[in-house]
Amino acid sequence: MNLPIAFIDEANKLVFESSKDQVRAWELGIFYLKVPSWLDLKAARCFGQEILKADSPYRDIPQYGDLEGFISLENNQQTKLALRRHRWDEHYPTEITQFGRQLDDIGVAVIREVFRQSGIPEELWTEASGGYSSGQGTAFLNFVHYDTAHPDLGLRPHTDYGFVTILDATSPGLQIELEGQFCDVPVLDGHLVINFGEALNFITQHSNRSVAAIVHRVTSQTSSNPVRHGIVYFANPDLDGALKQFDVQGREVGSSSVGDLFTLLEQKLTNYK
Ligand SMILES: [Fe+2]
Numbered sequence: 647m648n649l650p651i652a653f654i655d656e657a658n659k660l661v662f663e664s665s666k667d668q669v670r671a672w673e674l675g676i677f678y679l680k681v682p683s684w685l686d687l688k689a690a691r692c693f694g695q696e697i698l699k700a701d702s703p704y705r706d707i708p709q710y711g712d713l714e715g716f717i718s719l720e721n722n723q724q725t726k727l728a729l730r731r732h733r734w735d736e737h738y739p740t741e742i743t744q745f746g747r748q749l750d751d752i753g754v755a756v757i758r759e760v761f762r763q764s765g766i767p768e769e770l771w772t773e774a775s776g777g778y779s780s781g782q783g784t785a786f787l788n789f790v791h792y793d794t795a796h797p798d799l800g801l802r803p804h805t806d807y808g809f810v811t812i813l814d815a816t817s818p819g820l821q822i823e824l825e826g827q828f829c830d831v832p833v834l835d836g837h838l839v840i841n842f843g844e845a846l847n848f849i850t851q852h853s854n855r856s857v858a859a860i861v862h863r864v865t866s867q868t869s870s871n872p873v874r875h876g877i878v879y880f881a882n883p884d885l886d887g888a889l890k891q892f893d894v895q896g897r898e899v900g901s902s903s904v905g906d907l908f909t910l911l912e913q914k915l916t917n918y919k
Contacts, residue, residue: 647822647824647829647830647831647832649671649674649676649677649678649831649839650662650663650667650668650670650671650674650677650678651663651667651677651678651679651680651834651837652667652668652671652677652678652679652680652840653679653680653682654679654680654682654752654755658751658754658755659755659758659759660679660755660756660758660759662677668763672760672763672855672856672857672858673858674822674824674858674860675841675842675847675857675858675859675860676822676831676839676840676841676842676860676862677839677840677841678834678837678838678839678840679752679812679837679838679839679840680836680837681836681837681838682748682752684748685745685748685749685752686741686744686745686748687745687814687877689741689742689745690742690745690814690877691814691816691875691877693738693739693741693742693789694789694790694791694875694876694877695875697716697727697789698791698873704716704727704737707727707729707737710733713728713730713786714728714729714730714733714786715727715728715729718793721798721802722796722798722799722800722801722802722864723792723793723794723796723798723799723800723801723864723866723867724790724791724792724793724800724801725790725791725792725793726788726789726790726791726878727788727789728786728788729786729787729788730784730785730786731746731750731784731785731786731787734746734787738787742787745787746785746787746879749785749787749812749879750781750785750881752812752838752840752879753778753785753809753810753812753879753881754778754779754780754781754881756810756840756881757771757775757778757779757809757810757846757881758771758779760842760846760850760855760857761774761775761779763854763855764850764853764854764855764856764894765853765854765855765894766850766853766892766893766894766896767892767894767896769896770890770892770896773890774849774889774890774891774892775809775849775883775889776883776884776887776888776889776904777884777887778809778881778882778883782884783809783881783882783883783884783887784808784880784881784882784883784884784885785879785880785881785882786878786879786880786882787877787878787879788876788877788878788879788880789875789876789877789878790875790876790877790878791873791874791875791876792819792864792867792873792874794867794868794869794871794873797866798866799863799864799865799866800819800863800864800865800866800867800874801862801863801864802863803823803828803861803862803863804861804862804863804915805843805844805859805860805861805862805911806841806842806843806844806859806880807843807844807845807882807907807908807911808843808844808845808846808880808881808882808883809842809843809845809846809881809882809883810840810841810842810843810846810880810881811840811841811842811843811878811879811880811881812838812839812840812878812879812881813838813839813840813841813876813877813878813879814838814839814876814877814878815833815839815874815875815876816833816872816874816875816876817833817867817871817872817873817874817875818830818832818833818865819864819865819867819871819874820839820862820863820864821862821863821864821865822860822861822862823860823861823862823863828863831862841859841860841862842857842858842859842860843859843880843882844859844907844911845882845883845889845904845907846859847859848889848891848902848907849889849890849891849892850891851891851900852891852892852893852899852900853892853893853894854894883904884904885904885905885908886904886905887903887904888901888902888903888904889901889902889903889904889907
């Protein structure tokens with residue numbers, strides 16, 4: 647599976663090698679991003695491996711609701727440390743918080759390029775994205791590994807609910823659904839994988855260029871595989887916010903509370919189980 651490749655230029659703009667690649671990325675809903683030279687991925691990967699150790703203090707971070715803290719998921723192999731942006735300073739070392747803020751910059755560059763292509767007038771981008779495109783909204787920075795003691799799928803098929811997901815995975819396992827078939831997304835050295843989510847699909851639906859939210863999963867990891875580590879960043883709308891659909895004339899043609907959209911997606915997800 648050859649995904650299109652993009653990079654972030656000096657003006658912090660998302661750029662593809664050709665417009666054909668960019669169109670394909672929007673249609674598929676997924677692409678590779680060359681790791682920017684200013685991103686210290688190595689330190690973040692080391693941190694992700696440290697937190698696994700039995701004596702790691704990070705294992706004691708409490709759970710905040712269903713989505714944050716040190717969590718073992720029951721319906722797949724993921725064990726993760728997941729935190730929203732406002733808790734990074736409290737729990738993550740300084741360099742990891744800085745790493746998260748650099749992923750914020752990448753997330754904003756991606757969403758701004760999606761808006762640019764969409765034709766939605768720039769003065770509406772902040773409102774349409776519940777603030778994310780100008781540095782607000784919700785961001786998660788999660789460190790994940792796959793517990794092979796459970797004979798389950800690594801991660802069950804789903805679409806992401808938010809705007810943009812940034813992934814660094816150390817081993818294969820990610821698959822995307824294309825025409826009813828799951829295809830491998832190989833680990834490409836020096837590159838992150840970026841995919842779009844449902845909220846971004848929703849807000850671009852009445853524009854010139856909408857983006858797809860691709861169905862993906864992670865294959866079952868076994869003890870003979872190297873331990874699969876992932877760093878996952880989610881750019882999301884605030885859960886208590888709203889999403890607006892604008893057309894290229896700047897008319898509001900639809901809207902949804904984030905809660906209602908996510909409830910709808912949850913119902914769709916249960917159909918995969
Ligand atoms: Fe996902």
